[in-house]
Amino acid sequence: MSRRGILYVIAGPSGSGKGTLVKKLMQRVPNLFYSVSATTRLKRPNEKEGIDYYFISEKEFGDFVETEQFLEWAPLYGYRYGTLKKTVLNKLEAGVDVILEIDVQGARQVKQNLDEKAVFIFILPPDISELERRLTLRNTETEADLRKRLDIAADEMRAADEFDYKIINKDIEAAVDQLVGIINIYRN
Ligand code: 5GP
Secondary structure, X not given: OOOOOOEEEEEOOOOOOHHHHHHHHHHHOOOEEEOOEEEOOOOOOOOOEOOXXXXXXXXXXXXXXXXXXXXXXXXXXXXXXXXEHHHHHHHHHOOOEEEEEOOHHHHHHHHHHOOOOOEEEEEEOOOHHHHHXXXXXXXXXXXXXXXXXXXXXXXXXXXXXXXXEEEEOOOHHHHHHHHHHHHHHHHO
């Protein structure tokens, strides 16, 4: 029987550096499919439609929810973010390993909704002040948005124990190495 793909779910607070980590992972490990999420938030200047996200309207998002096209979705910072079920399941079916980079609420839904076992990996920032520094440096949010993200991040840190693996993102290259190591455990 041909091999089914493995689903890796990577979560962690906004500002934990998980976005950069996942980008580096995708460059290092072949035959991994990055699942591009849909979101209702506005596109940032450096982002590309269909590469970073599918930027869709509230109405479209609502339709997708109603027709059950999301494997998971979550409201975050006043917007909504979701993973398209069909794309992910088709890849797994075809034997391709899939990476989801989502928030904690979404990771919990995947655990609940998916019949098969996925691998759950949590990315931690070295500490909360480092998180604040990273989010401030990024400078893409308004002051109020930044506050919201920090509050949510503090909450999310407490969810770390629900995950199979935890990686502290102190040194980015070391963190990527750990991530690659985890992927390879399951691949043989
Ligand atoms: P950002 O707006 O900075 O791109 O992402 C904000 C947060 O949304 C990040 O923590 C990211 O992991 C999360 N996120 C991105 N896509 C999804 C998704 O499809 N589902 C869920 N639940 N969270 C997502």
